Amino acid sequence: MTQTPEAIDLLIESRWIAAVDPDVVLKNHAVAVHHGRIVAVLPSNEARTRYQASERVTLDDHILIPGLINLHTHAAMTLMRGLADDLPLMQWLQNYIWPAEAAHVSAQFVYDGTRLACAEMLLGGITCFNDMYFFPEAAASAAAEMGMRAVLGITAIEFPTPYASDADDYINKGLAVREQWLNHPLISFCLAPHAPYTVADSTFERLLTLSEQMNLPIHCHVHETAQEITDSLGEHQSRPLERLRKLGLLGPNFIGVHAVHTNDDDLLLLKASGSSVAHCPTSNLKLASGFAPVARMRQLGINIGLGTDGAASNNRLDLFGEMRLASLLLKGLSGDASALPANEALRMATLNGAIALGLSHEIGSITPGKAADLCAVSLAELSSRPCYDPLSHLVNVAGRESVTHVWVAGKCCVDHKRLVQNGQNDLESSIALWQNRLEVRR
Numbered sequence: 480m481t482q483t484p485e486a487i488d489l490l491i492e493s494r495w496i497a498a499v500d501p502d503v504v505l506k507n508h509a510v511a512v513h514h515g516r517i518v519a520v521l522p523s524n525e526a527r528t529r530y531q532a533s534e535r536v537t538l539d540d541h542i543l544i545p546g547l548i549n550l551h552t553h554a555a556m557t558l559m560r561g562l563a564d565d566l567p568l569m570q571w572l573q574n575y576i577w578p579a580e581a582a583h584v585s586a587q588f589v590y591d592g593t594r595l596a597c598a599e600m601l602l603g604g605i606t607c608f609n610d611m612y613f614f615p616e617a618a619a620s621a622a623a624e625m626g627m628r629a630v631l632g633i634t635a636i637e638f639p640t641p642y643a644s645d646a647d648d649y650i651n652k653g654l655a656v657r658e659q660w661l662n663h664p665l666i667s668f669c670l671a672p673h674a675p676y677t678v679a680d681s682t683f684e685r686l687l688t689l690s691e692q693m694n695l696p697i698h699c700h701v702h703e704t705a706q707e708i709t710d711s712l713g714e715h716q717s718r719p720l721e722r723l724r725k726l727g728l729l730g731p732n733f734i735g736v737h738a739v740h741t742n743d744d745d746l747l748l749l750k751a752s753g754s755s756v757a758h759c760p761t762s763n764l765k766l767a768s769g770f771a772p773v774a775r776m777r778q779l780g781i782n783i784g785l786g787t788d789g790a791a792s793n794n795r796l797d798l799f800g801e802m803r804l805a806s807l808l809l810k811g812l813s814g815d816a817s818a819l820p821a822n823e824a825l826r827m828a829t830l831n832g833a834i835a836l837g838l839s840h841e842i843g844s845i846t847p848g849k850a851a852d853l854c855a856v857s858l859a860e861l862s863s864r865p866c867y868d869p870l871s872h873l874v875n876v877a878g879r880e881s882v883t884h885v886w887v888a889g890k891c892c893v894d895h896k897r898l899v900q901n902g903q904n905d906l907e908s909s910i911a912l913w914q915n916r917l918e919v920r921r
Contacts, residue, residue, distance in 0.1 A: 482529075487513040489889060490532035492523045493543040493855065495869045499830050500844035502822055504870055510543065512851040515664075515889035519847055536884065540859035542869045544825065545844050546606025546628075546852035546887065547798040548832030551698070551736045551757040551786025553612045554621075555584075555592030557599065558913045559791040568704055568766045576791060580613075583917060584641050589614040591909040593621035598898055598906065599796045601627060603879030604854035606887045609734070609757070609786070609836060611671040611698055613642035616656045619666050625900055626892045628852065630836050632671025632698055633657065635682050646682040650689070664888065669734075669836070674700040675719040676707055683726045696732045696836055698757075699723075702745065703737040703768050720745045729754050734835050736786065737762075738776075739769045746772065746779055755782040755835035758827070760804045761795070762788035773805070774813045777823075784832035798828050799879045806874055821874040855884035 489512040496505040498520065509526035511519040521529070556576075563575035589612060600608060607628035610618055615631040622629035633653030635646045643649040657668040670686045672678040678699075690697050701719055702708065711719045720741070723729055729752035736757040738749070749756065758771055776783055785801045787793050802824040809819040833843025842852045856877050858866050863881070866872050885893035892899055 484529060484531035487511050487518060487530045487532050489513075489534050489536070489851070489886075490526055490530055491536045491538065491543060491853065491855075492526065493538040493541050495542040496520065496845060497542055497544045497822075497825060497870060497873070498845040499545050499826055500846055502826075504542075510845060510851070510853065512886075512889045515851055517845060517847050517849050517851050520845055538855050538857075538884070541855045541857050541883065542873055543845070544604075544854050544856060544873065545829040546842065546854050546885065547604045547828045548784065548836070548843065549600060549605050549608040549787055549796065549798060550734065550784035550832040550835055551759055551788060552596070552608050552610055552796060553789030553791070554596035554608060554610050554618060555589040555612050555614075556789035556791040557595040557796070558588060558592040558910070559789075559917070560794050562791060562917065564765075564794070566766075568768060569706065571766065571792070579917060580640060583913070584613055586614045586617040588913065589617035590621050591906070591913060593618045594625060594902075594906055595910060596790065596796055597622055597625035597627045598903075599790075601625065601885055601892050601898060602882065602896070603797055603799065604856065604882040604885055605796065605798055606852040606854065606885060606892075607832070607836075607838075607842060609669065609698060609832070611673070613640060615653055615668070616659070619656065619660050619663075623663060623666055626665070626887050626890055628665045628842070628887055630667050630669050630696070630838075631656075632669055633695075634671045634673065635686060636673040636677045637679055637682065638677070646679065647685075650682075650685065654689075667838075669696040669698045671698045674703070674707070675722060676710060680726060683723070683728055687727050690732050694732070694837070696734055697728060698734045698736065699728075700737060701735040702740045703763075705740050705769070708740050718745060720748050724748050724752070731755075732837070734784075737768065737771065739763055739771045741772060743775070746775055746781065749776075749781050750779040753782075755784060755831075757786040757835070758783050758805060759786045759788045759793075760801060760808055762786075762792045764804075765794075766792055770808065770812055773809050774815075774818055777819075782831050782834050783827055784835045785828045797879050799874075799877065799881075802828050802874050821868070821870040824874045825870065851886055851889040853884075853886045854882060856881045857883045
């Protein structure tokens with residue numbers, strides 16, 4: 480008796496599929512998607528008989544990968560892209576970025592800047608970002624409108640900004656926004672103390688309590704510069720990570736961003752606590768912060784995801800670039816050409832980020848049961864030929880310009896390199912308006 484094909488929403492057939500978990504590359508396979516979730520990964524010829532799909536996408540010269548996860552960004556800062564380049568971190572922050580934010584940052588600024596960031600990230604295969612900025616209600620609206628998955632920071636910092644007056648005000652406002660978006664399928668939240676040098680012990684203690692009560696990740700810049708270490712030793716008689724350990728912040732919910740100036744004692748604290756690191760190689764180099772000891776982190780088994788940082792300090796929200804740079808840096812600094820193979824670089828840009836955010840049950844790999852957050856990368860161009868190893872090509876040859884299709888929870892957001900969501904003209908007008916304002920006020 481002939482079996483009736485099962486009705487599903489979407490069937491994506493691809494020449495190659497990099498599942499990430501398990502760590503395999505499947506050839507001539509398909510991903511079956513229904514109600515936004517992956518229901519099966521199976522050979523294409525079998526899929527055609529087993530499923531009757533409302534939509535079928537055939538990718539003859541592509542590798543299908545999990546949607547990329549940007550573990551650290553300040554999305555709205557796309558509107559400050561290139562505003563003050565070629566400056567050290569603290570000079571850049573104190574003389575340019577913070578004054579610009581004081582003059583311009585508003586809910587509208589964050590909404591427009593986050594829409595721009597989402598557009599850039601989606602076109603580059605990023606389906607989820609972990610954000611740290613002001614006016615999270617505006618960022619939530621922008622991300623939801625663009626159909627993108629976002630983990631939005633409940634920012635905490637001690638000094639006033641146009642958004643809030645003090646740390647408690649930041650936290651209370653952020654918690655109220657979280658309550659409003661509690662049931663949205665794509666929007667979640669984390670706690671985002673800016674850095675140990677801008678956050679008091681009492682604020683960290685409150686955030687720890689909230690993290691434990693609500694099971695929220697804690698997302699914090701740490702050990703980005705050598706000066707940060709020197710200042711902490713003078714003020715607190717301990718290095719920043721040791722101070723955070725004493726306060727109880729380190730643990731599986733903690734994401735340390737940058738972690739450049741970390742010695743072996745620091746790394747052992749991260750390892751022992753099960754903390755994660757958001758590695759931002761381009762930003763670290765551009766701000767001359769230094770080289771994070773990623774080889775030692777990997778040796779210790781610390782979970783490392785990849786982040787772009789904001790467009791003001793990168794200046795691209797490009798995880799393909801971060802994968803390649805992370806791989807090359809680690810090879811060059813370690814003297815070991817096998818130090819970060821392509822499959823591990825891809826894992827850093829996908830599953831490791833999901834683990835850090837507590838979302839590995841939902842995203843990060845092409846696994847039945849997970850959300851269908853997917854990215855199709857074309858290897859058809861002459862510049863990608865011949866192709867002996869599609870994973871190697873993914874990291875060493877392809878770039879974000881090779882992304883042709885992107886799905887978030889089974890919904891197509893990028894189709895043949897074009898954003899599905901309309902409103903580009905309106906977005907371009909908003910960007911031009913903000914550029915004029917920032918240029919005039921500099």
